[in-house]
Amino acid sequence: MRPARMVLPAGVSSAVFARALSELRRVVGAQSVLAEPEELAPYRKILIPAAADEYAPSAAVLAATVEQVQGVLAVCNRFKVPIWPISTGRNFGYGSAAPATRGQVILDLKRMDQILNVDPELGTALVEPGVTYAQLHDYLRDRSIPLWIDFPGGGPLVGPVGNTLERGMGSTPYADHFAHACGMEVVLADGRVLRTGMGSLPGSDAWQAYRYGYGPYLDGVFTQSSYGVVTKLGLWLMPAPAAYRTVLVQYPEERDLGRAIETARPLVLGGTIRNPCRLRNATLMLTALYRRTDLYQGEGPVPQSAILEAARDHGIAPWNLTFSLYGTLEQIAPNLDIVTRAFASSGGQVTADYHDGAQANQLELDAFSLLNWVGGGGLVWLSPISAARGVDALRQDAIARSILFRRGFDYLAAPTLSGRSLNYLVPLVFDHGDAQALERARMCFLELLQAFADNGFGLDRVGIDFMGHLARRYGEVNRDVNRAVKRALDPNGILAPGKSGIRT
Numbered sequence: 001m002r003p004a005r006m007v008l009p010a011g012v013s014s015a016v017f018a019r020a021l022s023e024l025r026r027v028v029g030a031q032s033v034l035a036e037p038e039e040l041a042p043y044r045k046i047l048i049p050a051a052a053d054e055y056a057p058s059a060a061v062l063a064a065t066v067e068q069v070q071g072v073l074a075v076c077n078r079f080k081v082p083i084w085p086i087s088t089g090r091n092f093g094y095g096s097a098a099p100a101t102r103g104q105v106i107l108d109l110k111r112m113d114q115i116l117n118v119d120p121e122l123g124t125a126l127v128e129p130g131v132t133y134a135q136l137h138d139y140l141r142d143r144s145i146p147l148w149i150d151f152p153g154g155g156p157l158v159g160p161v162g163n164t165l166e167r168g169m170g171s172t173p174y175a176d177h178f179a180h181a182c183g184m185e186v187v188l189a190d191g192r193v194l195r196t197g198m199g200s201l202p203g204s205d206a207w208q209a210y211r212y213g214y215g216p217y218l219d220g221v222f223t224q225s226s227y228g229v230v231t232k233l234g235l236w237l238m239p240a241p242a243a244y245r246t247v248l249v250q251y252p253e254e255r256d257l258g259r260a261i262e263t264a265r266p267l268v269l270g271g272t273i274r275n276p277c278r279l280r281n282a283t284l285m286l287t288a289l290y291r292r293t294d295l296y297q298g299e300g301p302v303p304q305s306a307i308l309e310a311a312r313d314h315g316i317a318p319w320n321l322t323f324s325l326y327g328t329l330e331q332i333a334p335n336l337d338i339v340t341r342a343f344a345s346s347g348g349q350v351t352a353d354y355h356d357g358a359q360a361n362q363l364e365l366d367a368f369s370l371l372n373w374v375g376g377g378g379l380v381w382l383s384p385i386s387a388a389r390g391v392d393a394l395r396q397d398a399i400a401r402s403i404l405f406r407r408g409f410d411y412l413a414a415p416t417l418s419g420r421s422l423n424y425l426v427p428l429v430f431d432h433g434d435a436q437a438l439e440r441a442r443m444c445f446l447e448l449l450q451a452f453a454d455n456g457f458g459l460d461r462v463g464i465d466f467m468g469h470l471a472r473r474y475g476e477v478n479r480d481v482n483r484a485v486k487r488a489l490d491p492n493g494i495l496a497p498g499k500s501g502i503r504t
């Protein structure tokens, strides 16, 4: 194994890299270029089942202004140094702050952390990449602005820019973060600054109000891509509702999953339920209460009998579905009747006033309690997508269950219905410090990815270690178009090579 000190960008000699680093120091200041192994350690730490050394960065540059970002890109173009932008750099279970290939320089934007504007009347915000959801939440609370934050699955310490660019999901009616983004500022590889939508029209004050502007709607191409560095993002924030009630529906049998989806879909499409319906299986619910060794000390997955027994002790069902009703109390009351009747007649047991802070603008810091289930800090997410149909949910359940059990892992599942689609979220947790467990997790992940794709369920996001693999499943035309855009916008291929499997 090469020592971390020797990490270089692919195809760049140590002499050329030294010159590039000294130019980068001129742009951002010597203190803001990190190249010592101990300074880079935080950027190497990953949770996914891969060897950190394969994804080790060569340096990190902390830019504090748009002009510095432009200067950094100019240096990278001159010396053909690849650069990997991150915002808050958490990206837990997908590669954290590490780049898709060894030797890229990290462009860390966490110092660009200004909330540039919040418009309380329109319910809009404009933020820089380093802003976190918790920061935005506190800003609104301190000023008594009655707007809600939609916290993502990764919790409040990640930021709207990184999460929206990855098309992350939250829990309120504004859960689809990209669908509630409005206007971007993007530094292109050649240093020009593009403001999307109305931001391109001098004098417009509708940049955060109207998403499309004129001509092709470009914002999408800057998500999950490597086509630019996003330095500002507009967001829509939900007006705080007068009231809300969070509902729990529990199904007594594992096979009730399909029925739960079939019942939820018309309620969502008809607008009675406006936020995602998230199901959790018993094992996932138990991760908040136990470590797996509390229930079972043997090899392989915790036996289903032990899971179901512990679940019963805590009033947890095989499937537990939650959503919330928002509005005035007068609006909520008839809607609660409608959903109660619908779920009860499909065999679900309905409880109103369940607690789920993420559905109600509450800051909760324990988003990753599931890491304690096994211990050892290994986590990777699978998020196969299907149409929101009960039969598809049951097929995904069968695939996940059989492969995980055969390979000795517990089956944690959080299938989430939003609108017409179902994201069958499965976290795979393992001991990252145990080389054998890590390899088993990696093989299990790969088998799951392939089995899902073979059945037409494509993942919508993947860690740095499987980006090329997943991109190939989406076919050649898709790859060719992505590459053509890449070549047009970043001819030297300096921006995040390998991101989403895209290269020049």
Ligand code: ADP
Residues within 6 Å of the ligand: 085, 086, 087, 088, 089, 090, 091, 092, 096, 097, 109, 129, 154, 158, 159, 160, 161, 162, 163, 165, 166, 228, 229, 230, 231, 496, 499
């Ligand atoms: P979070 O901390 O919210 O999980 P990250 O900051 O880790 O998000 O960003 C997730 C991914 O999104 C990064 O790995 C990178 O590929 C991409 N990304 C993040 N910020 C930017 C940005 N400002 N411009 C372009 N791509 C970005």
